[in-house]
Amino acid sequence: MADDETTRAARLLDAQAKAELLFAEIEERGLVAPGEGERAVSDRVRDLANELFGTTRHWHKRIVRSGPNTLKPYRENPPDRVIGADDIVFADFGPIFEEYEADFGRTFVLGDDPVKHRLRDDLPRIFAAGRRFFEAGPDITGKQLYAEVERLAAEAGWELGGWHAGHLVGEFPHETIDGADTESYIAPANDTALRRTDKAGRTCHWILEIHLVDREREFGGFHEELLTL
Numbered sequence: 001m002a003d004d005e006t007t008r009a010a011r012l013l014d015a016q017a018k019a020e021l022l023f024a025e026i027e028e029r030g031l032v033a034p035g036e037g038e039r040a041v042s043d044r045v046r047d048l049a050n051e052l053f054g055t056t057r058h059w060h061k062r063i064v065r066s067g068p069n070t071l072k073p074y075r076e077n078p079p080d081r082v083i084g085a086d087d088i089v090f091a092d093f094g095p096i097f098e099e100y101e102a103d104f105g106r107t108f109v110l111g112d113d114p115v116k117h118r119l120r121d122d123l124p125r126i127f128a129a130g131r132r133f134f135e136a137g138p139d140i141t142g143k144q145l146y147a148e149v150e151r152l153a154a155e156a157g158w159e160l161g162g163w164h165a166g167h168l169v170g171e172f173p174h175e176t177i178d179g180a181d182t183e184s185y186i187a188p189a190n191d192t193a194l195r196r197t198d199k200a201g202r203t204c205h206w207i208l209e210i211h212l213v214d215r216e217r218e219f220g221g222f223h224e225e226l227l228t229l
Contacts, residue, residue, distance in 0.1 A: 123212060159213050
């Protein structure tokens with residue numbers, strides 16, 4: 001029997017809270033460190049999730065990217081890279097907790113590069129501004145929110161790194177997401193309202209993801225979490 005909407009919202013928030021705890025432990029334990037390979041860090045994060053929460057499945061591939069690999073959008077698979085002493089690194093994980101998906105991304109800066117630190121600090125700021133724009137528009141579409149996130153990025157001196165700025169999230173597996181289903185994304189081609197119900201009559205919940213890049217300096221950063229709760 002499907003959960004009611006209040007329970008669905010609570011369980012999505014609980015899944016995200018666990019993901020937040022996971023990322024806090026990543027930082028506390030210094031898992032993102034110079035000399036470590038991206039894949040090795042990803043495996044350690046997987047093991048940490050299992051340690052904290054029991055065996056944890058992931059609804060999408062686990063991503064740890066550093067340096068120029070941070071320019072690459074989700075669907076690309078750049079070669080494994082060793083993290084440098086003055087690197088920027090982001091992690092994007094989608095753990096499943098009690099059949100509910102979390103999707104959470106954060107950026108780490110190693111060293112003192114002021115531009116990398118500015119990028120890391122701009123990510124949550126632009127996320128918050130995008131959320132305020134969403135909250136102010138009852139009938140906002142995916143196209144409109146993407147355009148605002150793109151504008152905010154440009155205003156701060158960055159480009160967006162991907163063709164979309166977020167997607168549906170929910171029970172695992174949630175409504176099928178593929179490149180042809182533009183209504184599942186916060187993207188320029190999505191003219192549908194984000195506040196709607198899905199094909200099963202459930203409230204749509206969304207992830208907002210901010211992928212900022214500096215192509216000239218060859219690095220980027222990433223920040224994602226729930227938009228609608």
